[in-house]
Amino acid sequence: MKTTNFKPKAWVLPQPVLIIGTYNEDGTPNAMNAAWGGQWDMNEVMISMGNHQTTKNLNRCGEFTLAFATTETLEASDYVGIVSGKTTPDKIAHTGWKANKGENVNAPVFDVFPMTMECRIVKKLDESATGYYIIAEILNIICKDEYLAEDGKPDVEKMKLITFDPIHNGYIELGHRVGNAFSDGKKLK
Numbered sequence: 001m002k003t004t005n006f007k008p009k010a011w012v013l014p015q016p017v018l019i020i021g022t023y024n025e026d027g028t029p030n031a032m033n034a035a036w037g038g039q040w041d042m043n044e045v046m047i048s049m050g051n052h053q054t055t056k057n058l059n060r061c062g063e064f065t066l067a068f069a070t071t072e073t074l075e076a077s078d079y080v081g082i083v084s085g086k087t088t089p090d091k092i093a094h095t096g097w098k099a100n101k102g103e104n105v106n107a108p109v110f111d112v113f114p115m116t117m118e119c120r121i122v123k124k125l126d127e128s129a130t131g132y133y134i135i136a137e138i139l140n141i142i143c144k145d146e147y148l149a150e151d152g153k154p155d156v157e158k159m160k161l162i163t164f165d166p167i168h169n170g171y172i173e174l175g176h177r178v179g180n181a182f183s184d185g186k187k188l189k
Contacts, residue, residue, distance in 0.1 A: 010036070014163035017069035017171065018047065019077055021099070021108040021116075022057035024085065029092045029099040029108035030057060033069070033081025035164040043138050045119060050131040053085030058134065062121035063105035066136075067113035071160040071173050076112070078171070104139045114147040114159040 015035045024030050032054040037047035045066060049055045058064060069077035076095035083091050092099065092110075099108035105118040119136040126132055141154075149155035162171045 010166050013165075014172075014174070015166060017077055017162050017164050019067040019069055019073075019080065019110070019113065020047070020054050021065035021067065021110060022054050022063075023061065023107060024053065024057060024089055025060065026089075028089060029097075029110075030054060030085045030089070031080040031092060031095075031097075031108075031110065032085065033077055035166070037066075040135050044122065045117070045136050045138060047134050047136070048131070049134055051129065052131075053089070055131055058121060061106050062136075063102075063107050064119055064121075064136070065102055065105065065107045065109050065116050066119055067110060067116040068159070069162050069171075070114060071162060073112050074162060074171055077162075102140075109142060115141065115143045115154055117141050 016038065018034045018037050020032050020034055022030050030053055032052055034047055034049070037045060040046035047066075049058070054064075076097060079095060080091060083094075085091055088094075098111040100111070101107075102109050102118045105120060107118070109116050109118075117138050118140040119138055121134050121136045123135040124132045125135065143154045147155055147158045149158075156174070157176055161174045163174060164170075165172050
């Protein structure tokens with residue numbers, strides 16, 4: 001079998017396209033696109049933060065929202081990742097998103113995402129001038145009813161979530177269910 005080797009890269013796949021919502025100091029909603037994050041524990045997430053306006057906002061108020069980008073939100077989600085809130089403090093106005101204050105956090109909930117988590121920082125790791133890693137507790141999960149399955153839980157397939165392709169700098173829509181976790185492997189017993 002022929003193989004090709006590559007030097008170490010940030011190629012852990014899939015990478016979620018996470019939209020972090022915070023408020024700027026003047027109260028305007030802000031959002032950034034972050035790919036380096038995921039589940040940390042049962043009720044916690046971890047996100048690698050650089051030196052962004054969002055980082056400044058988190059230093060001031062450790063609460064934020066975390067939404068999952070979709071095919072429908074792709075353009076605006078990419079926009080909030082390439083335009084800095086430091087130079088364009090009203091960048092949300094360009095997205096067309098509407099923001100409501102979270103019920104459990106002092107952070108905006110944007111109207112376009114199927115599912116949003118309300119989070120609060122519990123720990124910062126490796127804090128430096130270039131950023132830090134945050135560990136945040138999930139306080140609440142908001143899901144629009146149109147994205148619920150028959151069992152009343154969120155239906156991931158309906159959401160058309162996207163993942164970041166760091167190899168080719170693209171976005172890929174997640175597909176369809178192909179099996180049953182904690183079940184299909186039992187066939188090999």
